[in-house]
Amino acid sequence: MKKDAEEWINRYVDAYMVVTRQINARLRDIFGEGLTNDQFLILRLIAGQEQCTSTYLAEAVAVGKSSITAIINRLDEAGMIQRTRDENDRRQVYLTMTAHGESVYRTCEKQMQEVISPYLFHFEDDKIEQFIVMFEKLAFLMQDTGGRSN
Amino acid sequence: MKKDAEEWINRYVDAYMVVTRQINARLRDIFGEGLTNDQFLILRLIAGQEQCTSTYLAEAVAVGKSSITAIINRLDEAGMIQRTRDENDRRQVYLTMTAHGESVYRTCEKQMQEVISPYLFHFEDDKIEQFIVMFEKLAFLMQDTGGRSN
DNA sequence: GTGAAACAGTTCTACACGTGAACTATTATC
DNA sequence: GATAATAGTTCACGTGTAGAACTGTTTCAC
Secondary structure (H helix, E strand, O other): OOOOHHHHHHHHHHHHHHHHHHHHHHHHHHHOOOOOHHHHHHHHHHHOOOOEOHHHHHHHOOOOHHHHHHHHHHHHHOOOEEEEEOOOOOOOEEEEEOHHHHHHHHHHHHHHHHHHHHHHOOOOHHHHHHHHHHHHHHHHHHHOOOOOOO | OOOOHHHHHHHHHHHHHHHHHHHHHHHHHHHOOOOOHHHHHHHHHHHOOOOEOHHHHHHHOOOOHHHHHHHHHHHHHOOOEEEEEOOOOOOOEEEEEOHHHHHHHHHHHHHHHHHHHHHHOOOOHHHHHHHHHHHHHHHHHHHOOOOOOO
């Protein structure tokens, strides 16, 4: 282990805990009854993926497939998404947003922008850019070492 | 809103989602039956705070006090923490770890270090430092604008 | 001093999310 | 054509969250 790794990790975890929990709380508040944070994330992934499947979602959010089914069922009951079976491989179910889902998602996306953007004003542009690039590299590293079944 | 804010936020959210969910999944796996991620976080806060109260925890994790009671109850039943009433102000209940709680927490802390540290090797020291400093500033900003009751 | 307000914490009910194991239906393999 | 692999679902159970109602304690205003 790197010499300063322990201290870095402790500082990272402490800061990350505050930031993520505070952001989550703020999003929870503004989304209100419309959507939970997790549902927002799932819609976001569906929006960004052609022919999105449960398996893809499960890997993307690092969670079992049965959890995805539960979330998808609720979004389905709320009329926000549709399931479409692939006629060539009838095991696959593709998930797409309905017009209503799209509308709710876009609203929440705007609200998210409004909640987060004020914090950006406290930093210089190149600092923000560096921070995000670093975060993206981390994300890339972690995505390539996932894996899980069920 | 800043000109590039929207793009930054989208990139940030996408990366942050991957990183936090992947880290959570890995921690869930190694902690196993011993402790949930949230319980670990709560113990971490208790460890780092003299005379820790439910109210402090609720603010720190940006959650209602009733949620804290639930978590504390489970940790109490598991024999990991103790509640002590303040004799000067009998409304206050101070939370401390038992020896057993301390032991479980330290074990999980080590495991967390081992899970996260490999990723640090992919970055230069000063990059890591800058990243963490930025995160800490963000955390500081967010902490100063919280607030919630119940 | 006493009554009202504020505060710390708990309980209760309801729901969202997570797991893992067992299951259905479909496709691939040999 | 039997067997294995894959995609997704269902079920039972534990955890975390909210919010409202509650207890007990302290503070404050008069």
